[in-house]
Amino acid sequence: MQPVVAIVVAAGSGSRLGGEVPKALRELAGRPLVSHSLEHLAAGGVDRVVLVIAAGLAADFAPAIAGSPIPTSWVAGGAERQDSVLAGLAAIAADPELSGCRFVLVHDAARALVPPEVVDRVVQALVAGAVAAIPVVPVVDTIREVTPSGSATVDRSRLRVVQTPQGFRREVLVNGHRLVRESGLQVTDDAAVIEALGEPVTLVEGSREALKVTEPLDLLFAEAIVRSRP
Numbered sequence: 001m002q003p004v005v006a007i008v009v010a011a012g013s014g015s016r017l018g019g020e021v022p023k024a025l026r027e028l029a030g031r032p033l034v035s036h037s038l039e040h041l042a043a044g045g046v047d048r049v050v051l052v053i054a055a056g057l058a059a060d061f062a063p064a065i066a067g068s069p070i071p072t073s074w075v076a077g078g079a080e081r082q083d084s085v086l087a088g089l090a091a092i093a094a095d096p097e098l099s100g101c102r103f104v105l106v107h108d109a110a111r112a113l114v115p116p117e118v119v120d121r122v123v124q125a126l127v128a129g130a131v132a133a134i135p136v137v138p139v140v141d142t143i144r145e146v147t148p149s150g151s152a153t154v155d156r157s158r159l160r161v162v163q164t165p166q167g168f169r170r171e172v173l174v175n176g177h178r179l180v181r182e183s184g185l186q187v188t189d190d191a192a193v194i195e196a197l198g199e200p201v202t203l204v205e206g207s208r209e210a211l212k213v214t215e216p217l218d219l220l221f222a223e224a225i226v227r228s229r230p
């Protein structure tokens with residue numbers, strides 16, 4: 001089978017979480033968030049990782065890279081998440097060992113506890129022919145939309161919360177990012193990039209355990225999830 005390569009974006013500062021170190025290096029159960037992510041991706045079928053980190057932090061990330069269960073290289077990211085994904089795609093294209101890969105996953109380092117079966121579902125959807133496959137979960141809260149005249153309930157049964165890893169046929173993701181860059185569109189995930197191309201996005205079942213550590217409360221939830229696992 002074709003090797004599955006994951007771009008793990010870890011170049012953000014984590015301004016909403018706060019703290020002294022970049023978010024991906026914040027400790028969860030004694031290990032950096034990024035190390036948890038690498039482990040779960042490997043267990044879910046990823047073969048190689050390109051880790052995208054903030055310029056100048058290579059030494060800080062070196063122990064996590066050295067401890068990765070799968071071959072992991074790094075590249076410097078950019079100002080916005082989509083710039084960091086682009087840097088990862090460029091690194092894949094420039095590496096003769098990776099440039100032949102058909103599938104690429106993009107994962108937020110901050111989704112440290114993604115269950116391996118979610119990763120596997122994304123990979124299997126690609127193997128089965130999906131152009132893009134993303135994990136989603138139902139919305140559990142009632143949602144109201146604020147309108148100029150007041151507010152109104154939104155039918156939440158039609159809504160899904162989007163997670164990572166998101167998987168793509170590599171050339172489609174490359175083309176999508178090119179289009180987004182040329183048109184100046186702002187996107188918050190890579191599925192939106194695929195949508196801009198008019199290509200279909202396949203939904204697979206995600207997990208609430210794949211929460212994105214964003215605010216201090218999320219770290220508390222994540223600690224509890226780690227403790228609950230065997």
Ligand code: CTP
Pocket residue numbers: 009010011012013014015016017023024052077078079080081082084085107108109110111212213214
């Ligand atoms: N990310 C990145 N490059 C950026 C911005 C974000 O690689 N320029 C990564 C983050 O490291 C994170 C993922 O994208 O793993 C999701 O972003 P988010 O949760 O927003 O992380 P931060 O941008 O670091 O956090 P904040 O928005 O609170 O500053």
Ligand code: MG
Pocket residue numbers: 012
């Ligand atoms: Mg951010």
